[in-house]
Amino acid sequence: MFRKVLFPTDFSDCSYKALECVRQMRGAGVEEVVIVSVLDERDTDLVTTGIGWLSGDRMVEYDAGIERRMRENVQELLDGMVGVLRGAGMKVKTAIEKGVPSVEILAIAKRERASLIVMGSHGKSNLAGVVVGSVSEEVLRRSSVPVMIITREMQGGCRSEGEE
Known part of the structure; x- marks a missing residue:
């Protein structure tokens, strides 16, 4: 049923x-996984906004250097x-995109023709009862394919081999 997962x-x-x-979905027929990390443009822009003493070409060069280092670190992970x-x-591909995470995730899911999106959610909100974070909530609301959300509070479910 689910052959290609976007993660x-x-x-x-x-x-x-x-x-x-x-990883455990291999036994259920998943053959290919596309792992994606999105550099949130709102965060990367914030890093350079506070550096008022750089301007013009120097700012562009500085921005490019920061983004290059971020991409290298992300690729290593x-x-x-x-x-x-x-x-x-499993067959695995990776992608590193820059933009608004939910928008990029949905675009990649469509482009890759993913049959399922599996993502973790740490629910950063301090509101009582809110378990799903804003990115995963947006993906869940707008996705045309099924979405599986894994939360930190999740009991049971996927366990590492040997874990009780």
Whole structure:
């Protein structure tokens, strides 16, 4: 039923919990996984906004340098996740995008023709009863394919091998 999974990650504990769920889906017929990390343009823009003493070409060069280093760090983390999934016999691709996370995730799901989106959600909101974070909520609301949300509060479900 689900052959191709889109797995967006922010490298949080919930994302690693979701990674384990995706790994275990190999036994259910999942053949391919696209792991995506989105550099939130609102965060990357914030980093350089406070640097008023740079302008023009220097600012562009500084921005490019920061983004390049961020992409290198993200790729290193993605490579670790790729190893886990390839070790389970899955075909894996990665993507690093810059933009609004929910928008980019939905665009990649469509472009890749994903049959399922699996993502972790740490629910950053302090509101009582709110378990799903804003990015996962937006993806859940707007996705044309099924979405599986893995939360930190999730009991049972996907466990690492050997875990009771």
